[in-house]
Amino acid sequence: MCGKEEKVLGVQKAPGSCPYCGGGVAATDVEAKWVFCFLPLCLNNKRRFSCTACNRRLVSYPAIVHD
Numbered sequence: 089m090c091g092k093e094e095k096v097l098g099v100q101k102a103p104g105s106c107p108y109c110g111g112g113v114a115a116t117d118v119e120a121k122w123v124f125c126f127l128p129l130c131l132n133n134k135r136r137f138s139c140t141a142c143n144r145r146l147v148s149y150p151a152i153v154h155d
């Protein structure tokens with residue numbers, strides 16, 4: 089199998105509110121792994137932000153919130 093695997097590590101509530109509808113923001117921690125013929129090439133964890141009310145992906149959110 090070659091490709092990209094993603095595993096959701098957890099979801100937590102993020103501070104702030106959705107710029108579109110004002111709803112709550114959820115931070116989803118995702119572990120992404122690129123696999124090339126059974127060899128894991130790289131592993132990185134990232135955090136995605138999305139609105140819990142309108143389900144929009146908040147792409148610019150990580151620029152505002154840092155760990």
Ligand SMILES: [Zn+2]
Binds near residue numbers: 107110111140142
């Ligand atoms: Zn929203």
